[in-house]
Amino acid sequence: MRALIIGIGQCGTKIADLFALVDFEAIAINTSKSDLEYLKHIPQERRILIGESLTGGKGVNANPVLGREAMKRDLSLVMRKMNSVIGYEDVDIFFLTFGFGGGTGAGGTPVLAEALKEEYPDSLVVAIGALPLKEEGIRPTINAAITIDKLSKFADSIIAIDNNKLKETGMDISGAYEKINYTIVERIASLLALIDVPGEQTLDASDLKFVLKAFGSFATVGYAKAEANKVKNLSRLILKSFENEGLYLDANIESALYGLVAIHGPPELLKANEIFEALDYLAQKIKGKQIFRGFYPDPREREVEVVTLLSGIYESKSIEDIILTAKRYAQSFIKAKEEAEVRKRELLSGLPDFDDLYPGEINE
Ligand SMILES: Nc1nc2c(ncn2[C@@H]2O[C@H](COP(=O)(O)OP(=O)(O)OP(=O)(O)O)[C@@H](O)[C@H]2O)c(=O)[nH]1
Numbered sequence: 001m002r003a004l005i006i007g008i009g010q011c012g013t014k015i016a017d018l019f020a021l022v023d024f025e026a027i028a029i030n031t032s033k034s035d036l037e038y039l040k041h042i043p044q045e046r047r048i049l050i051g052e053s054l055t056g057g058k059g060v061n062a063n064p065v066l067g068r069e070a071m072k073r074d075l076s077l078v079m080r081k082m083n084s085v086i087g088y089e090d091v092d093i094f095f096l097t098f099g100f101g102g103g104t105g106a107g108g109t110p111v112l113a114e115a116l117k118e119e120y121p122d123s124l125v126v127a128i129g130a131l132p133l134k135e136e137g138i139r140p141t142i143n144a145a146i147t148i149d150k151l152s153k154f155a156d157s158i159i160a161i162d163n164n165k166l167k168e169t170g171m172d173i174s175g176a177y178e179k180i181n182y183t184i185v186e187r188i189a190s191l192l193a194l195i196d197v198p199g200e201q202t203l204d205a206s207d208l209k210f211v212l213k214a215f216g217s218f219a220t221v222g223y224a225k226a227e228a229n230k231v232k233n234l235s236r237l238i239l240k241s242f243e244n245e246g247l248y249l250d251a252n253i254e255s256a257l258y259g260l261v262a263i264h265g266p267p268e269l270l271k272a273n274e275i276f277e278a279l280d281y282l283a284q285k286i287k288g289k290q291i292f293r294g295f296y297p298d299p300r301e302r303e304v305e306v307v308t309l310l311s312g313i314y315e316s317k318s319i320e321d322i323i324l325t326a327k328r329y330a331q332s333f334i335k336a337k338e339e340a341e342v343r344k345r346e347l348l349s350g351l352p353d354f355d356d357l358y359p360g361e362i363n364e
C-alpha cells in the first residue's frame with residue numbers, strides 16, 4: 001500500500017511535515033517561501049514554491065482566487081516533480097492536506113485534485129482539510145464552502161476535521177493546532193500501518209480504496225486507545241471510537257455508507273464476541289450496512305488501539321453550518337452590491353460632462 005501525502009498551504013504543509021516525521025513520503029506546496037523554509041522533515045527537493053510570478057513568494061493572504069491561479073500557473077512544474085517522486089511504482093492514495101479557510105490551500109487543492117485524477121486515474125485522491133474556526137469570520141467560511149463544492153467533484157472522499165472541536169480542549173490556539181495536526185497524523189498513520197500486514201483478519205489496500213471511493217462525500221476517522229489492563233469490555237472501546245468525542249467532525253454517522261474498523265492489541269483481549277457485538281451494532285446503524293474489519297493480535301502489545309473509518313457521509317452539522325452561512329452571506333453580499341450599483345447610477349445620472357459647462361476653452 002503506497003500513500004503519498006501532499007500538503008498545500010501553511011496548514012497543509014505543517015501536517016504533511018508531521019507525516020514525513022513518521023516516515024511517510026510527503027511533498028509540500030506553498031505560495032509562501034518562508035513557510036516552506038520553516039518545515040523540518042520534508043526534504044528540500046520535495047518543497048515546491050508556486051505562484052512566485054504572482055506573489056513574489058509571499059503567500060496569497062487568504063485569497064483563494066490567487067491560490068487557484070498560483071496552482072494553475074505552476075501545475076506543470078508540480079506534476080513534473082510529482083512524477084519524479086512517484087517513479088514507476090503506483091500510488092494507491094494521494095492524501096491532500098490543507099486548511100479550508102486560507103487562500104493557497106483552499107484555492108489550489110481542487111486544481112491539484114483534478115490534475116491528479118486525470119494523470120493517475122487508478123489512484124484515489126482523498127482530501128484531508130481543516131475547517132475554520134467560527135471566530136475567524138466570514139471569509140474563511142466562504143473559502144471553505146466553495147472549496148467543499150469544488151473538491152466534491154474531484155476527490156474520492158473528503159476527510160474534514162473541524163477545528164471548532166479543539167476549542168473544547170481549552171488550549172491556546174497554536175497549541176491546539178499542533179494537537180489536532182498531531183492527532184490527524186496519528187489516526188491516519190495508525191490506519192495505514194494496519195493495511196496489508198498479517199493479522200487474524202486483515203485489511204488490504206483494495207478494502208481501504210473501496211471504502212474511500214465515495215463520490216466526493218465526507219469521511220471521518222475515529223480513534224480510541226486504552227491500556228490493556230484497563231479494558232473491561234472491548235465492545236465499549238470500539239463504540240467509543242466512533243462516538244462523537246472520538247471523531248473530529250459533527251457528523252451523523254447513520255448517514256455513512258461504509259465503515260472500516262481495525263483493532264490492534266494483545267491476543268487475549270481481542271475476544272470475538274465483544275468485537276462482533278460492536279461491529280454488528282455499527283453495521284445496523286449506518287446506511288450502507290457494510291463494515292470492513294481487521295484484527296491484529298500482537299503479543300508484544302500492552303495497549304488496545306481501535307481505528308474507525310466511516311465514509312460516504314453526507315449529513316454533518318459542521319459542514320451544513322458552513323455551507324448555509326456562506327450561501328446566506330453570498331446572497332446578501334450580491335444583493336448589496338447590486339443595490340450599490342443601482343444607487344450609484346441613480347445618483348450620478350443627469351450630470352453633464354466638463355465640456356457642457358466649460359464650452360470653447362480649447363481651440364481645435
Ligand atoms: N488544524 C489546523 N488548522 C490550521 C493550521 N493552521 C491554519 N489552520 C486553519 O487553516 C486556515 C488557514 O489556512 P492556511 O493554511 O494558513 O492558509 P494558506 O493555505 O497557507 O493560504 P494563505 O496563507 O492565504 O496563502 C484557517 O482557517 C485556520 O483555521 C494548523 O496548523 N492546524
Ligand SMILES: [Mg+2]
Pocket residue numbers: 009010032035059060102104
Ligand atoms: Mg499561508
